[in-house]
Amino acid sequence: MQTPNILIVDDDKDILKLISMRLNAAGYATVTTNNGAEAMSAIMLQRPDLVISDLRMPAMDGMALLDAIQQSHPSLPVIMLTAHGSIPDAVNATQRGVFSFLTKPFDSQALLQQVASALRLNGTQTHTVSNEDDSWRADILTRSSIMESLLGQAKLVANTDASVFIQGESGSGKELLARAIHRYSPRSAKPFVAINCGAIPENLLESELFGHSKGAFTGAINNHVGLFQSAEGGTLFLDEIGDMPQALQVKVLRALQERVIRPVGSTTNIPIDLRLISATHRNLVNEMKEGRFREDLFYRINVVSLEIPSLANRREDVSLLANHFLHVFSDKYKKKLHSFAPDALEILITAPWPGNVRQLQNIVEQTVVLATTQVIPINLVQKALQEGANTVIPLDVARQQFEFNYLINILKTTQGNVTQAAKLAQRNRTEFYRLLERHHIQASTFKASKENESPD
Known part of the structure; x- marks a missing residue:
């Protein structure tokens, strides 16, 4: 239960x-911070289901915090509080994507109603979420x-019929x-059909997608x-669509626009009803600029559009995934x-992982096959990683x-x-913080202790 x-x-x-007391009494878990910077650190450590923020704060105010949240967690709802309520403030906050705007002193019941509404919009139950509710994402x-x-964004879009592009x-x-x-969508009872557009020869791909008539x-x-047709009523997943030949791109576009297909060699149009991912x-x-x-x-x-981070940008998952694959x-x-x-x-945690989760899975499988003890030793992992190190990776990935x-x-x-790290790197603090943000690294994680840390 969560x-x-x-x-x-x-x-x-x-x-x-x-x-915090009022929300705890209503059955919610709470985390408190004194300013926007602390709030962003807390969000990076554990994404909350909702943020309630004061509008007027020193340094990073509520609107700056809202902008930062929308950059990193666009589906995370924010309720704004202020003792300086005014129509311009409310209009500005609403236009910039805040969920709701409450003026201090606020009515407790009004706050709880707004919280419940925001959590419903975010796909979160108002009290508890059962394990069954998470079955749609069990494989992730x-x-x-x-x-x-x-996953919060995916859950929101799943309830619509909008086409989804995953990068x-x-x-x-x-x-x-x-x-x-697909599993969380209204089409979940219908087929999920997947094809890798880059794995099928060009002369066969059209037939695979649209079918063909006898003698075509x-x-x-x-x-x-x-x-x-096989995905009728359900979801069609076109993986590596960027590898699709241009001649076929025209036919796929026509099918999506007109919601009909024509099998190769046929003169009959067939209506289709499906969701495309x-x-x-x-x-x-870049492919469009190059005309491809x-x-x-x-x-x-x-x-x-949804973008999956590389495994190198979510290293907190490496040990979780490695132990899962170990048991499998x-x-x-x-x-x-x-x-x-x-x-x-x-x-494993510090490895570069150019092949992402699939590579980690292969590495773990190799170590399991070769293991002769109940605990997998470092030499097996080093051997598996070295054997995969000959693979040439793109310059930007490196x-x-x-x-x-x-x-x-x-x-x-x-x-x-x-401060010390920036000096060693010969960068100013602002530039160094940008580098940390780009790689989603929290400096506080490396502090020896809160009591002994020196101010930056």
Whole structure:
């Protein structure tokens, strides 16, 4: 059972205590912070279900906090409080995406009603969420705030019929996310049909998608039902749509616009009713500029865009996933393996992971197969990683990996002191903070203790 978690932000300690007590009494869990900067750190450590923030605060005010939240967690609802209520403030807050606006002193019942409404909008039950409610996302294991934000967005879009475009590196789990959206959608009882557009030869892909009639070409000895028809009433997932030939892009666009298809060799149109989810590891904006992907098709498939982070950008999930795969493959190969050795797990956590979750899965399977002890030692993990190290990775991926590891090491050295870390990196504090934000790294994680830390 999970209780909705609410983050409260206010520079008035009495207000923090009052709101927290009222929400706790109503059955909610709360976290309190005194300013916007602390609030963003709290959100990065654990994504809440709702934020309640004061509007007027020193340094980072409520509207600046709202902007920061919308950048990193666009589906996270925010309720704004102020003792300086005015129509311009309310209008400005509403236009910029705040869920609701309450003036201090506020009525407790009004606050609780707004909280319940915001949690319903966010797909969160007002009291508890059962394990069954999470069954739609059961295949996606995570403790990452970035992933939780993504899944929150996926849950919202699942209830609509909008086309979804998923972007992410190879092996990051795009099909798992597509299946999760389908399972939570009103079409869940109907088929989920997936195809990798880059894995099928161009001359066969059209037939696979649209089907063909008997005698349409040499070898077509029977009528063949394509995937558009097979997904009738359900969801069609076009993986690696960026690899689709241009001639076929035109036909897919026509099918989506007119909601009909025509099998190869047929003269009859067949109506279709399905939800389209597409995905690619390519940058389709660049592909359009180079003339390799149609702009009109891009806007047709990209009604709602979701981006899956790489495993390197959600390292808090590495140990969770590694231990999950360990148990899966231990059962598969009938071995009694308990865990990874601590130093072996540390190497997994800090590895670059150009192949993302799929690569981690392969590495764990290899170590399980070769393991002769109940605890997987560091040498097996090192061997598996070294064998995969010959794979050439893109320059931008290598640069990101280097930056991430460099920042982690320098923060370990300075025990989370950003001023010292910035000096060692020969960067000013502002630029260094931008680097940390880009890689979703919290300096406070590396501090030895709250009592001994020196001010940055």
